[in-house]
Amino acid sequence: MIETEKIxxxxxxxxxxxxxxxxxxxxxxxxxxGEIMREGLIAGMTKVxxxxxxxxxxxxxxxxxxxxxxxxxxxxxxxxxxEDAAVRGKVVIGTVEGDLHDIGKNLVKMLIEGAGFExxxxxxxxxxxxxIKAVQxxxxxxxGMSALLTTTMPSMQVIIEALKKAGIRDQVKIIVGGAPVxxxxxxxxxxxxxxxxxxxxxxxxxxxx
Amino acid sequence: MAxxxxxxxxxxxxxxxxxxxxxxxxxxxxCLEILERTGVCLYNQEAxxxxxxxxxxxxxxxxxxxxxxxxxxxxxxVPKNVALYNRNGQRKIQAGGxxxxxxxxxxxxNIIDHRTGERxxxxxxxxxxxxxxxxALDNIDFVMCMFLPSDVPQDILDRYEMEAMLNHTIKPIFYxxxxxAGCKAAVEMAEIVAGGADALRHYPFAACYxxxxxxxxxxxxxxxxxxxLSEKGxxxxxxxxxxxxxxxxxxxxxxxxxxxxxxxxxxxxSQLKREGTPFIMPxxxxxxxxxxxxxxxxxxxxxxxxxxDFSHFLGLPTxxxxxxxxxxMVDQQAAAEAALTLFTDALFGGNLVHDVGYLESGxxxxxxxxxxxxxxxxxxxxFMHEVVITDETLALDLIDEVGPDxxxxxxxxxxxxxxxxxxxxxxxxxxxxxxxKKGGKDLGTRATDVVEKIVNEHEPERLxxxxxxxxxxxxxKEL
Ligand code: B12
Numbered sequence: 001m002i003e004t005e006k007i008x009x010x011x012x013x014x015x016x017x018x019x020x021x022x023x024x025x026x027x028x029x030x031x032x033x034g035e036i037m038r039e040g041l042i043a044g045m046t047k048v049x050x051x052x053x054x055x056x057x058x059x060x061x062x063x064x065x066x067x068x069x070x071x072x073x074x075x076x077x078x079x080x081x082x083e084d085a086a087v088r089g090k091v092v093i094g095t096v097e098g099d100l101h102d103i104g105k106n107l108v109k110m111l112i113e114g115a116g117f118e119x120x121x122x123x124x125x126x127x128x129x130x131x132i133k134a135v136q137x138x139x140x141x142x143x144g145m146s147a148l149l150t151t152t153m154p155s156m157q158v159i160i161e162a163l164k165k166a167g168i169r170d171q172v173k174i175i176v177g178g179a180p181v182x183x184x185x186x187x188x189x190x191x192x193x194x195x196x197x198x199x200x201x202x203x204x205x206x207x208x209x
Numbered sequence: 210m211a212x213x214x215x216x217x218x219x220x221x222x223x224x225x226x227x228x229x230x231x232x233x234x235x236x237x238x239x240c241l242e243i244l245e246r247t248g249v250c251l252y253n254q255e256a257x258x259x260x261x262x263x264x265x266x267x268x269x270x271x272x273x274x275x276x277x278x279x280x281x282x283x284x285x286x287v288p289k290n291v292a293l294y295n296r297n298g299q300r301k302i303q304a305g306g307x308x309x310x311x312x313x314x315x316x317x318x319n320i321i322d323h324r325t326g327e328r329x330x331x332x333x334x335x336x337x338x339x340x341x342x343x344x345a346l347d348n349i350d351f352v353m354c355m356f357l358p359s360d361v362p363q364d365i366l367d368r369y370e371m372e373a374m375l376n377h378t379i380k381p382i383f384y385x386x387x388x389x390a391g392c393k394a395a396v397e398m399a400e401i402v403a404g405g406a407d408a409l410r411h412y413p414f415a416a417c418y419x420x421x422x423x424x425x426x427x428x429x430x431x432x433x434x435x436x437x438l439s440e441k442g443x444x445x446x447x448x449x450x451x452x453x454x455x456x457x458x459x460x461x462x463x464x465x466x467x468x469x470x471x472x473x474x475x476x477x478x479s480q481l482k483r484e485g486t487p488f489i490m491p492x493x494x495x496x497x498x499x500x501x502x503x504x505x506x507x508x509x510x511x512x513x514x515x516x517x518d519f520s521h522f523l524g525l526p527t528x529x530x531x532x533x534x535x536x537x538m539v540d541q542q543a544a545a546e547a548a549l550t551l552f553t554d555a556l557f558g559g560n561l562v563h564d565v566g567y568l569e570s571g572x573x574x575x576x577x578x579x580x581x582x583x584x585x586x587x588x589x590x591x592f593m594h595e596v597v598i599t600d601e602t603l604a605l606d607l608i609d610e611v612g613p614d615x616x617x618x619x620x621x622x623x624x625x626x627x628x629x630x631x632x633x634x635x636x637x638x639x640x641x642x643x644x645x646k647k648g649g650k651d652l653g654t655r656a657t658d659v660v661e662k663i664v665n666e667h668e669p670e671r672l673x674x675x676x677x678x679x680x681x682x683x684x685x686k687e688l
Binding site: 055057058059060098100103104106107149150151154179180197198199 | 318357359363364366387388422428452454455456498500501502503505572
């Protein structure tokens with residue numbers, strides 16, 4: 001029996017040493033790494049996500065928890081079988097062309113990293129071709145785009161159209177966000193999902209994968 | 210008998226400060242240290258070259274370290290006051306010192322429609338209505354466009370905003386443009402209205418609101434705008450937005466140091482480009498990110514006042530921030546946050562207090578909220594009056610004449626002075642029955658009535674037809 005409660009608790013309080021010790025103990029007990037990952041670490045981060053969405057946790061605390069989770073993953077890595085890969089997926093993220101707002105995008109990035117994804121951050125003012133190239137080269141599972149200006153929002157649609165043209169639209173799930181972006185707009189431009197804030201971004205990404 | 214009274218006219222009026230001179234001095238030194246030691250990253254070659262030539266150190270292509278002496282020199286040429294005129298060339302604003310003026314904010318995506326109470330995307334007509342309301346309200350001294358027009362071509366929406374402001378109010382304008390080209394177009398329009406570049410420089414009635422990525426990273430467009438406007442000698446704000454806990458230390462002092470290092474870097478570049486260029490610094494400091502909601506709060510109590518103190522220490526005019534709220538609607542929170550932020554900015558002496566009428570952290574705006582703020586500003590103005598202690602106001606002869614049993618209601622002295630006292634326009638003082646007779650309306654409803662009346666009846670002074678046409682041609686140029 002994995003002592004999931006203890007691991008979850010350690011993740012919630014962001015104690016990376018404790019998470020490492022607890023994970024190691026489970027391995028030594030002979031528990032399967034994939035299960036420790038799912039029932040302990042990921043379950044812990046899911047709880048963190050819930051608490052954050054309920055505005056019960058502060059961002060720095062969430063990031064501490066994410067760090068604690070990564071510490072656990074490091075311990076598990078050598079023991080993980082290929083089917084329960086340490087990385088849950090690859091995410092390419094960036095703020096669209098003409099837009100320099102990156103505070104929200106950076107928050108989203110840190111939280112999905114914390115949830116166990118590998119994130120390739122293209123930064124701000126990212127033009128169409130760089131998005132497409134990054135999706136192709138990294139064989140990304142998810143493309144995240146951020147826009148904070150009504151004037152730059154339309155580039156998200158342009159990029160989705162370009163992905164279609166390149167014949168790779170179906171290989172990647174697209175999630176969009178940023179203050180002026182809405183659920184309806186996301187649907188209108190043919191994105192797969194919309195995240196109103198960093199807290200929901202992780203949950204939404206999990207739900208579309 | 211000689212009438213000798215020492216120090217007679219020395220009135221005191223309300224004022225406040227959060228920071229001592231010593232604290233300001235330390236903050237200033239901190240900014241200078243950051244500029245010399247850490248430096249700033251500039252994404253514009255001309256700005257880098259200007260600093261390089263003047264003695265700054267340039268490494269890695271765009272990392273610029275600015276010696277303190279260059280900052281000190283800039284202070285000897287920058288004006289301590291920025292004057293703004295109205296569209297008709299009348300001097301209306303003298304920003305600097307402890308003088309406060311009030312104006313709207315720009316670019317709210319949504320409007321809380323006063324007719325329906327619903328939140329919807331804003332359109333060009335909302336800017337037109339907004340400008341009419343600003344034009345009519347006594348205590349709104351300058352305008353920003355308030356709303357983002359969703360029904361015009363989006364890549365040139367800033368041209369439409371500028372045109373609507375020029376057409377529907379004569380009050381001084383602060384324009385915002387996403388890109389450099391929009392800034393040039395706005396200046397072109399303003400020059401047409403002023404009657405040429407020289408006329409606009411001598412009687413500036415429009416100034417640019419420039420935002421900068423963070424204190425230590427200055428984006429290309431911000432620097433392009435700064436250089437262009439400096440060359441023309443036109444006023445602008447230079448406002449980096451270092452965010453505590455994200456792009457600067459979470460502490461107020463740390464965020465202020467990073468942000469104002471950026472302000473000083475901009476100041477130096479502007480004065481190198483053209484000595485005497487009017488320069489306006491931010492009047493708020495210590496921006497935070499709400500670590501629970503991830504919103505950047507506009508009405509945050511802790512980011513107020515210290516930047517105003519610092520601006521007085523530096524001797525620069527401020528673009529200040531008040532009359533705004535995080536509330537999603539015109540409600541009790543909106544009124545409370547608007548009133549408190551207006552009050553503190555006026556009390557500390559912020560100069561150009563903008564964002565009046567903002568709701569939802571700048572995502573929506575409301576005309577009734579603006580009307581409520583106008584009343585609050587009127588209240589604050591009355592509060593800020595000094596108490597006049599003179600023979601006339603003490604009225605000792607009168608007191609003696611009337612005696613303990615008399616009354617003052619029909620006395621000429623009362624007739625002469627009762628209008629000196631403040632009366633509300635919008636705030637309700639009637640007794641219960643009279644209030645009910647007037648419809649028993651709450652503040653929001655009364656403010657909505659005022660908006661309706663202004664929008665339907667107020668006719669702002671129009672631009673001459675040929676000028677309006679020439680302005681419109683600038684808008685259409687990019688289509
Ligand atoms: C801070 C700020 C800036 C800073 C940005 C600093 C930086 N490094 O990012 C500076 C000062 C540089 C700036 C500049 C400008 N800004 Co600005 N800015 C803001 C402000 C006040 C807050 C934005 C912010 O950081 N919020 C905090 C973060 C955490 O929230 P967020 O970005 O919304 O992100 C959250 C969600 O949206 C979501 N999310 C975001 N991205 C993604 C992506 C995915 C995939 C997902 C799932 C979720 C997601 O999760 C995030 C975390 O919860 C907003 C007002 C507002 N209420 O949003 C205006 C605002 C966005 N800016 C505005 C304007 C006009 C400008 C300028 C044009 C002004 C100028 N001319 O100088 C420039 C444009 C520069 C450019 N080319 O991009 C307008 C936008 C108007 C419009 N056209 O749509 C706004 C709304 C303010 C206003 N009403 O005037 N700005």
